[in-house]
Amino acid sequence: MELVVKRHRCTHSANCVCLKGHISEDAMYLVFKHMNWNPKMIAIFSGVCKWFDEFAKRVLWKEFCQARAPKMMKDLHSDGSHIVDGNWKALGKLLIYCSGCPRGDLFSNIHVPIPGHFVYRTRFSRTLGKSLLPPQCRSDVLYVSESCEHLDQGEEGDLGLFRGILKSFAGSNMKKMLIERQATFHPNEVCPYCKTKLWHLMQPNMIPSSASTRLDADDDSVEYYVCLNGHIIGSCTLMPFSDSEDTKEE
Numbered sequence: 001m002e003l004v005v006k007r008h009r010c011t012h013s014a015n016c017v018c019l020k021g022h023i024s025e026d027a028m029y030l031v032f033k034h035m036n037w038n039p040k041m042i043a044i045f046s047g048v049c050k051w052f053d054e055f056a057k058r059v060l061w062k063e064f065c066q067a068r069a070p071k072m073m074k075d076l077h078s079d080g081s082h083i084v085d086g087n088w089k090a091l092g093k094l095l096i097y098c099s100g101c102p103r104g105d106l107f108s109n110i111h112v113p114i115p116g117h118f119v120y121r122t123r124f125s126r127t128l129g130k131s132l133l134p135p136q137c138r139s140d141v142l143y144v145s146e147s148c149e150h151l152d153q154g155e156e157g158d159l160g161l162f163r164g165i166l167k168s169f170a171g172s173n174m175k176k177m178l179i180e181r182q183a184t185f186h187p188n189e190v191c192p193y194c195k196t197k198l199w200h201l202m203q204p205n206m207i208p209s210s211a212s213t214r215l216d217a218d219d220d221s222v223e224y225y226v227c228l229n230g231h232i233i234g235s236c237t238l239m240p241f242s243d244s245e246d247t248k249e250e
Contacts, residue, residue: 016118018040029059031124032060032063037060037063037064037068039096045060056089057089060234061089061091064092065092073145075105075143075167076143076165076167085104087194087229090191090193091165094165094231095122096118096119097116097119097193098116098161098163099116099192099193099233100114100115100116101113102115106233107223109221109223109237110160110212121144122146123141123146124143124144125144126141128144128146129143130142131208131210131211131214132144132164132208132210132214134177134206135173135175137177139171140166142164142232143167144232145162146162147160147215147236149238150203151250158238159235159236159238162215162234163193163232164231164232165231165232166226169228169229169230170230172230174206177204178199181204181206182204183199183200183203184200185197185198191229192233193229194228196228196229197232199225199227201226215236215238217237218236222234222235222236223236
């Protein structure tokens, strides 16, 4: 599921109305600032033509990310690290969109399709992210969302889906370890946020036991992928509520 329905995008052909001229970038900036960088409007606006889409990637998605998660964005850009222009759209989508598991074959504990969907508000935690990193990579910085709960999934039980981003992934210990352990890419699936290849961390045994504890998940049920741009997508089987946690009226 995409942010908006895909449409043919303008390539500035002879019959393109954009040839008559665009409104200035300064004016567009003020319009979307007034709308508080509404992500749905940015997505719709991006489908108008190629020029609009490039402006949204370069300016509007960046402003949206900085307005939605200012502390997280500041940390991701500290120490000389940065997000290359063009990846702001992917990061914006990651902040507000649970990718689900559309074909039901990405994770070993999910055998039924789970559609992606928007999430109104999600907290991303650096502390939670640290618990998902192997001991050799604890100096890396990983922001991970709280689990998006998909309850009563038949035989699968209650499932949690999470997403995140690794700071400066290109120079991270995580990437070095994946290469050293000769981890392979998923043969078919790509990152739902930036469309690059995915490394499966279960393969080189890089997911620590602390991940299950922090995610309130069954032992050994946590698995996740990291893409070439450092985006994380993962799943787990959530622990069932105990009798003491159930709320019943008698």
